[in-house]
Amino acid sequence: MEFAIKSKIAFINLPNEIxxxxxxxxxxxxxxxxxxxxESLASEEPTPLAVIVGLCAVDWPLNTWCERVEFFxxxxxxxxxxxxxxxxNGKKNECVEMQKNGxxxxxxxxxxxxxxxxxxxxxxxxxxxxxxxxxxxxxxGGGEEVHEELEFRTKALLREKDFSDNIINSITSGLxxxxxxxxxxxxxxxxxKLLNVGQRDYLAVHHxxxxxxxxxxxxxxxxxxxxxxHGRSSEIVSISENLIVAxxxxxxxxxxxxxxxxxxxxxxxxxxxxTERQLIQAEKLATIGTMLSGIAHELRNPLSIISGRSQRxxxxxxxxxxxxxxxxxxxxxxxxxxxxxxxNLLRLSRKxxxxxxxxxxxxxxxxxxxxxxxxxxxxxITVVKNYASDPVIYCNRxxxxxxxxxxxxxxxxxxxxxxxxxxxxxxFGNRAMISVMDTGGGIAPKIISKIFDPFFTTKEAGKGTGLxxxxxxxxxxxxxxxxxxRSKPGETVFDVILPKWRRKDGEQxxxxx
Amino acid sequence: xxxxxxxxxxDEIDILDMLGDFLSEHGYHVDTAVDGIDALEKxxxxxxxxxxxxxxxxxxxxxxxxxxxxxxxxxxxxxLITAYDVNEYIRMARDEDAGNIITKTSPFNFDEVLTxxxxxxxxxxFGLERxxxxxxxxxxxEIRHSNQIDDAIKSACDVFADPKVVIKFKRVLREIVxxxxxxxxxxxxxxxxxxxxxxxxxxxxxxxxxxxxQDDEKQAVSVVDRTGRLKKxxxxxxxxxxxxxxxxxQPISMYDKHGRGLFISRESIDRFIINIKRGIMTEIIAINxxxxxxxxxxxxxxxxx
Numbered sequence: 019m020e021f022a023i024k025s026k027i028a029f030i031n032l033p034n035e036i037x038x039x040x041x042x043x044x045x046x047x048x049x050x051x052x053x054x055x056x057e058s059l060a061s062e063e064p065t066p067l068a069v070i071v072g073l074c075a076v077d078w079p080l081n082t083w084c085e086r087v088e089f090f091x092x093x094x095x096x097x098x099x100x101x102x103x104x105x106x107n108g109k110k111n112e113c114v115e116m117q118k119n120g121x122x123x124x125x126x127x128x129x130x131x132x133x134x135x136x137x138x139x140x141x142x143x144x145x146x147x148x149x150x151x152x153x154x155x156x157x158x159g160g161g162e163e164v165h166e167e168l169e170f171r172t173k174a175l176l177r178e179k180d181f182s183d184n185i186i187n188s189i190t191s192g193l194x195x196x197x198x199x200x201x202x203x204x205x206x207x208x209x210x211k212l213l214n215v216g217q218r219d220y221l222a223v224h225h226x227x228x229x230x231x232x233x234x235x236x237x238x239x240x241x242x243x244x245x246x247x248h249g250r251s252s253e254i255v256s257i258s259e260n261l262i263v264a265x266x267x268x269x270x271x272x273x274x275x276x277x278x279x280x281x282x283x284x285x286x287x288x289x290x291x292x293t294e295r296q297l298i299q300a301e302k303l304a305t306i307g308t309m310l311s312g313i314a315h316e317l318r319n320p321l322s323i324i325s326g327r328s329q330r331x332x333x334x335x336x337x338x339x340x341x342x343x344x345x346x347x348x349x350x351x352x353x354x355x356x357x358x359x360x361x362n363l364l365r366l367s368r369k370x371x372x373x374x375x376x377x378x379x380x381x382x383x384x385x386x387x388x389x390x391x392x393x394x395x396x397x398x399i400t401v402v403k404n405y406a407s408d409p410v411i412y413c414n415r416x417x418x419x420x421x422x423x424x425x426x427x428x429x430x431x432x433x434x435x436x437x438x439x440x441x442x443x444x445x446f447g448n449r450a451m452i453s454v455m456d457t458g459g460g461i462a463p464k465i466i467s468k469i470f471d472p473f474f475t476t477k478e479a480g481k482g483t484g485l486x487x488x489x490x491x492x493x494x495x496x497x498x499x500x501x502x503x504r505s506k507p508g509e510t511v512f513d514v515i516l517p518k519w520r521r522k523d524g525e526q527x528x529x530x531x
Numbered sequence: 532x533x534x535x536x537x538x539x540x541x542d543e544i545d546i547l548d549m550l551g552d553f554l555s556e557h558g559y560h561v562d563t564a565v566d567g568i569d570a571l572e573k574x575x576x577x578x579x580x581x582x583x584x585x586x587x588x589x590x591x592x593x594x595x596x597x598x599x600x601x602x603x604x605x606x607x608x609x610x611l612i613t614a615y616d617v618n619e620y621i622r623m624a625r626d627e628d629a630g631n632i633i634t635k636t637s638p639f640n641f642d643e644v645l646t647x648x649x650x651x652x653x654x655x656x657f658g659l660e661r662x663x664x665x666x667x668x669x670x671x672x673e674i675r676h677s678n679q680i681d682d683a684i685k686s687a688c689d690v691f692a693d694p695k696v697v698i699k700f701k702r703v704l705r706e707i708v709x710x711x712x713x714x715x716x717x718x719x720x721x722x723x724x725x726x727x728x729x730x731x732x733x734x735x736x737x738x739x740x741x742x743x744x745q746d747d748e749k750q751a752v753s754v755v756d757r758t759g760r761l762k763k764x765x766x767x768x769x770x771x772x773x774x775x776x777x778x779x780x781q782p783i784s785m786y787d788k789h790g791r792g793l794f795i796s797r798e799s800i801d802r803f804i805i806n807i808k809r810g811i812m813t814e815i816i817a818i819n820x821x822x823x824x825x826x827x828x829x830x831x832x833x834x835x836x
Contacts, residue, residue, distance in 0.1 A: 318614035318827075322635035323545045329638060330553065350638070357637030361826050389695045416798065 024049040026066040028059060028094070031075035036099055040070065056090050065092035073100020080112040084121045096122035117222060192263075192284035195270070196237065198277055200224045212263065212284050233257050240267035241280045254287065259463065262291040295467075302471075314363040321360065325353045362489075377418070379409045379443050379452055386422045395435045404442040409450040411518045417493045424486045425454045425512050432458030432510060445518075449499075452514045460507040469503065534560040535652050536577065540570045540584035540596065541612070546635070550583075553641055554648065567591025567599070574604055580652045582609040586620060586632070594623045608651040612644075616828045621774045625767040630805075630833035640825045643802075647832065654836050656806040657814050659742045659753045669744030677731045680708055687743040687752045696819050700752050703800050703817045704741070706792045711739045711756040711813070748824060749801075753816040761813045763835035766805055769793050770831075797829065804832040 026049045077083040192209030202220040220228045243251035244267040252266040266283040328350035437457035444451045470491040499516035547563040564570035586593035597609040610631035650656045672683045684704045688697045740755040772784040773794035797803035802818035
């Protein structure tokens with residue numbers, strides 16, 4: 019059924035090329051009229067659905083002008099076409115303000131040509147359009163059946179809109195639609211959650227004004243890529259400290275082929291990525307372990323020979339002059355040091371599933387505390403224990419002692435000997451967790467992902483080989499557990515999660531290194 | 532009497548030179564060979580008191596060599612030396628009944644080599660002072676009743692200043708002393724711990740002595756029982772069972788109800804030394820080195836005469 023009456027759109031003071039474009043595109047569905055000024059709106063019958071005004075016809079202050087237009091047009095939607103870039107800052111701010119409040123909508127000329135404007139117009143107003151047409155028709159005395167038909171159609175349309183909104187909000191990915199100009203058109207609930215925005219903040223606002231730099235940059239980049247390739251662009255990006263997402267972008271074209279915007283799908287993959295990273299880390303260590311083991315073995319013989327020689331020379335130090343003895347002593351010291359390094363290296367790659375047994379975690383931590391108790395650095399450190407009652411797990415006691423000795427030692431170093439060390443144990447059914455927290459300066463965000471790498475160390479040359487945490491990581495991995503770290507200045511926490519039970523069928527075997 | 536003769540075998544010439552030099556200085560006559568075949572030829576021509584061989588050599592491995600040597604020259608004592616992981620060889624050690632495998636470390640433990648050489652050649656193996664530097668302090672406690680076990684352990688450990696060391700030794704001693712009192716002296720069966728008569732008085736011939744001592748390089752404790760029931764074969768068997776892995780990488784002893792004591796003790800301490808004179812005496816010594824000295828792979832030091 020065709021409507022004889024079309025909605026009206028009024029043009030006021032539009033530049034010629036915009037006018038002709040709009041006229042040719044809009045007059046199919048709308049009744050387009052050209053008026054000479056705002057006041058003429060009052061004499062229009064029926065009042066227009068929307069009024070598109072050239073920027074030159076706008077009066078300042080803007081809100082007053084909008085009021086006038088609304089008054090004369092009987093509440094029409096106000097669009098202002100023109101290049102707002104050339105306005106001074108005060109006026110620009112007013113434009114942004116009015117747009118944010120929904121009083122009027124600014125369209126840049128090139129946007130009009132891209133068809134975004136039309137798309138917006140049609141999408142936003144199609145329902146209002148129908149509703150208005152119904153009332154107009156009623157006023158002109160239409161029949162009952164027509165009235166029912168109209169009502170039916172409106173309801174159907176509204177249902178459709180609700181339905182698609184439901185679909186959009188039900189999909190588990192975050193969905194975001196951005197028009198060509200860069201203004202946000204639609205975000206579903208998941209997207210709002212992931213990107214941390216509320217609806218009030220973003221509708222019809224440019225993405226660079228809604229989002230912080232990292233996300234805005236991702237949007238730019240992904241949009242560009244998808245536009246250039248005329249297709250999908252996909253990447254895994256980290257958009258904040260603890261959020262890694264899979265970001266996919268598609269360009270949107272209208273039937274005519276014009277580019278009108280981009281569609282973005284965002285999925286939270288933080289957990290998978292972290293698991294992958296841990297796996298990769300483990301592989302890295304395994305490879306390095308094998309390599310180093312080979313080298314270390316080869317070194318043992320020569321080192322023991324050098325050391326033996328220097329020791330024997332020192333046994334006879336009376337035969338030599340002071341200078342010679344000093345030199346030999348130095349060789350002896352250094353080769354002993356080499357021996358220690360080789361021992362540490364071999365520990366990294368040692369296959370050790372021996373020594374597994376059921377142990378009480380609290381007892382292990384207490385034992386570590388007795389070891390460190392006598393160290394000076396612990397004199398002014400307060401130890402706080404939040405122990406769960408007797409978490410007993412299947413583990414290699416001596417290895418876990420090594421793990422916590424390392425973590426607690428690091429904690430003490432981080433606090434420079436003063437602060438609080440909090441040890442927490444917890445029981446989670448199949449797993450147990452031990453947390454070591456210190457009140458030290460924290461680990462900088464840019465290095466936190468590297469701390470488990472072998473040889474990464476923040477200690478000065480000569481103090482610590484950087485192998486400690488790599489060994490810790492390896493041991494936890496061999497137990498089938500995980501270790502995570504969270505840090506901010508004043509609080510760093512290492513969480514170690516371990517399975518409680520011995521796994522059946524050799525599942526808890528060592529992975530060779 | 533003449534000098535005792537030692538045959539050193541290693542494909543690494545520097546080791547031969549260094550060790551040979553050292554042992555000569557301590558009064559031994561030392562010959563060297565670069566591999567097993569060479570060594571056996573030399574043994575054909577000269578009667579040696581001790582064969583000391585590296586394990587990893589081309590042509591003939593150390594274990595093969597000592598098997599051949601024992602077959603052909605049964606009166607020659609033997610010991611092995613290696614830079615590699617002794618635990619990897621535990622199965623072979625068990626199979627060949629090889630109780631002494633010394634490790635090459637940096638720093639090199641010359642004292643240990645000398646002690647092993649002396650013990651094997653002279654068969655004079657007992658006494659904690661053997662492992663301590665001259666002038667070291669030592670003392671002992673005699674257990675005559677099972678209710679003295681705790682006191683004995685305390686008296687041995689509390690002399691040590693370092694609490695970390697005390698804890699280590701206590702853990703090891705608890706295992707060894709209990710074994711000595713119940714297995715050794717009382718001959719209780721290991722798998723029926725729940726039936727043990729906990730409270731026992733020992734007969735004079737069964738007293739268990741717990742000794743301790745230290746020098747600037749180490750702390751040491753020892754437990755001596757005078758029944759000598761422990762067998763070298765048994766020790767090697769239980770160690771192998773706990774160290775060697777099955778197809779899935781689990782220790783074979785995974786589901787054993789007992790038999791881990793020796794293994795755990797050995798893993799807990801720097802040196803775990805067992806000296807046995809069958810039917811006469813068993814001495815188990817635990818040593819902790821100060822400042823991580825001689826760290827590396829643990830040697831195997833089990834001597835039975």
